[in-house]
Amino acid sequence: MTSLAGTGVFDVRAVRADFPILDERIGDAPLVYLDSAATSQKPRVVLDAERAFLEHANAAVHRGAHTLAAEATESFEDARAAVAAFVGAEPESIVWTAGATAALNLAAYAIGNASVGPAATSRYALHPGDEIVVTEAEHHANLIPWQQLAARTGAVLRHIPVHDDGTLDLTAAAALIGERTRVVAFSHVSNVLGIVNPVAELVALARDAGALTVLDACQSAPHVPLDLPALGVDLAAFSGHKVLGPYGIGVLYGRTEVLDALPPVLTGGSMVTTVILDHAEFLPAPHKFEAGTQPVSQAIGLAAAVRYLEGLGMTAVHERERLLERRLRDGLRAIDGVRLLGDADADRVALCAFDVDGVHAHDVGQVLDAQGIAVRVGHHCAQPLHRRFGMTASVRASASVFTTEDEIDAFLDVLSGVRAYFGVGR
Amino acid sequence: MTSLAGTGVFDVRAVRADFPILDERIGDAPLVYLDSAATSQKPRVVLDAERAFLEHANAAVHRGAHTLAAEATESFEDARAAVAAFVGAEPESIVWTAGATAALNLAAYAIGNASVGPAATSRYALHPGDEIVVTEAEHHANLIPWQQLAARTGAVLRHIPVHDDGTLDLTAAAALIGERTRVVAFSHVSNVLGIVNPVAELVALARDAGALTVLDACQSAPHVPLDLPALGVDLAAFSGHKVLGPYGIGVLYGRTEVLDALPPVLTGGSMVTTVILDHAEFLPAPHKFEAGTQPVSQAIGLAAAVRYLEGLGMTAVHERERLLERRLRDGLRAIDGVRLLGDADADRVALCAFDVDGVHAHDVGQVLDAQGIAVRVGHHCAQPLHRRFGMTASVRASASVFTTEDEIDAFLDVLSGVRAYFGVGR
Amino acid sequence: MSGLDALYQDLILDHAKHPHGYGLADAEGRTADVHQRNPVCGDEITLRLRLDGDTVRDVTWEGAGCSISQASASMLASLVGGDGMPRATASALIDGFRASLRSRGTIPLDEERFGDAAALSGVSKYTARVKCAMLAWVALEEALLLA
Amino acid sequence: MSGLDALYQDLILDHAKHPHGYGLADAEGRTADVHQRNPVCGDEITLRLRLDGDTVRDVTWEGAGCSISQASASMLASLVGGDGMPRATASALIDGFRASLRSRGTIPLDEERFGDAAALSGVSKYTARVKCAMLAWVALEEALLLA
Numbered sequence A, B: 001m002t003s004l005a006g007t008g009v010f011d012v013r014a015v016r017a018d019f020p021i022l023d024e025r026i027g028d029a030p031l032v033y034l035d036s037a038a039t040s041q042k043p044r045v046v047l048d049a050e051r052a053f054l055e056h057a058n059a060a061v062h063r064g065a066h067t068l069a070a071e072a073t074e075s076f077e078d079a080r081a082a083v084a085a086f087v088g089a090e091p092e093s094i095v096w097t098a099g100a101t102a103a104l105n106l107a108a109y110a111i112g113n114a115s116v117g118p119a120a121t122s123r124y125a126l127h128p129g130d131e132i133v134v135t136e137a138e139h140h141a142n143l144i145p146w147q148q149l150a151a152r153t154g155a156v157l158r159h160i161p162v163h164d165d166g167t168l169d170l171t172a173a174a175a176l177i178g179e180r181t182r183v184v185a186f187s188h189v190s191n192v193l194g195i196v197n198p199v200a201e202l203v204a205l206a207r208d209a210g211a212l213t214v215l216d217a218c219q220s221a222p223h224v225p226l227d228l229p230a231l232g233v234d235l236a237a238f239s240g241h242k243v244l245g246p247y248g249i250g251v252l253y254g255r256t257e258v259l260d261a262l263p264p265v266l267t268g269g270s271m272v273t274t275v276i277l278d279h280a281e282f283l284p285a286p287h288k289f290e291a292g293t294q295p296v297s298q299a300i301g302l303a304a305a306v307r308y309l310e311g312l313g314m315t316a317v318h319e320r321e322r323l324l325e326r327r328l329r330d331g332l333r334a335i336d337g338v339r340l341l342g343d344a345d346a347d348r349v350a351l352c353a354f355d356v357d358g359v360h361a362h363d364v365g366q367v368l369d370a371q372g373i374a375v376r377v378g379h380h381c382a383q384p385l386h387r388r389f390g391m392t393a394s395v396r397a398s399a400s401v402f403t404t405e406d407e408i409d410a411f412l413d414v415l416s417g418v419r420a421y422f423g424v425g426r
Numbered sequence C, D: 001m002s003g004l005d006a007l008y009q010d011l012i013l014d015h016a017k018h019p020h021g022y023g024l025a026d027a028e029g030r031t032a033d034v035h036q037r038n039p040v041c042g043d044e045i046t047l048r049l050r051l052d053g054d055t056v057r058d059v060t061w062e063g064a065g066c067s068i069s070q071a072s073a074s075m076l077a078s079l080v081g082g083d084g085m086p087r088a089t090a091s092a093l094i095d096g097f098r099a100s101l102r103s104r105g106t107i108p109l110d111e112e113r114f115g116d117a118a119a120l121s122g123v124s125k126y127t128a129r130v131k132c133a134m135l136a137w138v139a140l141e142e143a144l145l146l147a
């Protein structure tokens, strides 16, 4: 396993050797995986950690007293501590979920549950006329749960518009976020634009309004050093499978006061103290949010993933990917007929979505795939943002720690022949 | 990998060779794992299937168009078909969830969502005064979600009592289930009693009342041949990690009309058709219930697990475990001071919970653990049932396909010395 | 011929560029209008069916999408053609088309029966693109159900 | 001595069978009553604290649980004893007890300081049992906070 922290060099060859899937070929061509924003590939250490646990130490956690169960419980809580450290947080701030979507829904349902019955006096309760603010750039996972919450509570959903260059309209945000605002939910990095949003400014606006902040950190966690307490958000979510970790696990981070005050959502075993037939009492956070058997081996795999990233050093990763980002974006700008969604020269991750004039995204993707280059085509679960840019689908290329300059170049090379292939633009 | 289907013999030695963890030792003693009801151990084929997918074919499903993504999507949907076949159902009836607890909560929240706003006209809407019926023997996962749903909707929670021998009081059930009953939720096999409940009788009562049935199949799926459509239940739930499969995955089965009629619960990507900023339209079931990235590799692992069980033959498994059950229960009955929770001579799985007079469950478990024997101690997430039997904790031994007669005997042998060790009962 | 060229045959690209039946016919005399959408990529089609007794008179459409979906709609329109075809024949063609596209290359489309649309045989090896090719045909299927 | 015998020393089994301080003292004069519960196994304790100025006068308790939790409560009661101890000493003992039990066998309990409770050192190797041994001590900690 590769550890580069502090060495000052980023040895991408060594990193590549850690990822078994990079040996695959698509037809005759080696796989060029530029779809890490959809799901990341997993280094061997992650697969090994999970397998070692399952082969040697698997047992129910937090429920058993036998030796294996005690060991499993320790590995599981140790994983929580590792993931907490990765985002600068205390273990008690980390709630395991099934993924980012589950985490964001957990946040929305917790607020929903705080809004009915006796809990409706909670400071987080929503009432008709209260407002929830999102952005026009959100992934459906950070949009629809809030639409649904609004529909259930009578709250109103509002949105911060996006400028032509992909940055958020902060003037509009300042005008939107006000007295009625109870929740401000936004992504750290949009999965279409790749731009790092100004978290501090949005948190400041929300705080002035007394609103809860919810950060979708799906696309920042794998690429940018994260210190969630320093960012000052109340809640944040990310997925294991996008940070080199397993499927089936994600994280809801929460500030202690917020987690303590919110009611549980999923209920069942291992999150209770006393249960009688018609009433139950709940453990403190994070456990009150973790009903039932947790994704135990996945937590251990996720811990291995974040340790792997820490081994590389998140600052080094971000620096490295900045280089790739520049090469990628400069290359795209130089191709005739290619239009980027959100071309602002802001702090960015190595992810670009674009339109090829006269050729549908699906067809672009197919031509790239024929050369072994895997990109994402479609609306990337961000239909409103595509509508904002006047399209229904785009092509997205996204890099990871194992991406090389040669791969970016190969991608650009094939892409520059696409319009000719389809006989457009001459 | 072992396939015994149709051979008429159950070669437990061959089965054991498929489970890597059985080579473990606890101190000086070989591991005797009698805690499969908490979480099952996983055969090598399951670990291999998941790893092979992650090393060679991993990509985002239902979202990508590149070769890898198309292959991954096929493996994923193929897994759904395999799991559907395992319970006698069509693939469209299978909703992936994070586990049984998530599946039962999904059922309860879907009914909850059908009870507010414009959806409240649905035939599944709950109104104040409507009744939800559970049993006194439920796992907290099939109890607290209904308590919470009742609290949110004004419905009333009622429960079917348990006889001293552990069987359900069907006379009481017939009196309880009536016009006001909207939901009847019960376990196929209690995780404390091990008795197979009379599903047909309960379904008949519920059907007469026009109530929805929800079956907790966690403890039957690993041990009994299942045909959910034939059982006639509307919804059913089980967990991957208890059927030799991975953590982080479970299933909500639903009859087509029911899944079609219920509104979604978790919302986000991959479950929608059109999304605008303040409204979303949803795909048909099962996809409308599967928001966000699904536990893809876990689905593939779960498919390998159910195929492994089918290779053994579920009828053969049930027969085999019946022998173990008799040996276990006869042995327990013969030990002075041991009292079983639910000693009915009904159709059962190989699982017994019991009390040792004068010795606390924790202390019993510790003595067993010192000999490498892993059992579960505590309330097993069934506090009301323990209260019903006048105790707060019990010891539970549960077998699996790899359990041997010798292991049962070793367990009984150590157990019979426990009271003497603590100086009671002489 | 590379895999890509087998997929994007000239005939397909031609249809995509110069689609038949594009532009909805006069609403007068229409039997059914149907809207279909591919949720993955947002491609859409509006298809208008004109039935005359049990004869499918014509199919016109509008929509946006990839070259496969556009070509497929165009080929379908030209297959139904000016002469029209019996309703039962249309239904049988849709079933046959679906069976071929889902066959992963094992059931090619017969040129006699499917005309230009037979060029879409290659799509069946690209499971992610099958939906694109099916879009117009599913729309016609729905229109026939409604009619 | 086997691992099991090191855990279940005779002193522990004696305390569990003949617990000190069992049965709550007269409610009169009590300073705080506290209820603690181990959610995993349902073990519970009710502990009554009597403070006299800054002196912990006595600790009495009732409850049900495993031999470790019962013995631990009994040992705590006898440690505080009839003579009582300064409040600060009690707090320091609780901290020291917790540190030892969480140490996985690396910090044994000193017999001078902890009296009979030093026999619980062995529990620290059984992480699943640490909560059992801590139950009464956490209850006293909470009682001191409330007092």
Ligand SMILES: Cc1ncc(COP(=O)(O)O)c(C=O)c1O
Binding pocket: A269, A291, A292, A293, A294, B037, B038, B099, B100, B101, B102, B139, B141, B142, B187, B189, B190, B191, B216, B218, B219, B239, B241, B381
């Ligand atoms: C009968 C029963 N129902 C529900 C559950 C909950 O399953 P899980 O914890 O896998 O969500 C369990 C297992 O813990 C169980 O035994």
Ligand SMILES: Cc1ncc(COP(=O)(O)O)c(C=O)c1O
Binding pocket: A037, A038, A099, A100, A101, A102, A139, A141, A142, A187, A189, A190, A191, A216, A218, A219, A239, A241, A381, B269, B291, B292, B293, B294
């Ligand atoms: C920005 C963003 N938010 C949320 C999600 C949802 O994550 P998941 O599908 O892992 O739940 C994704 C990924 O699909 C994403 O990119």
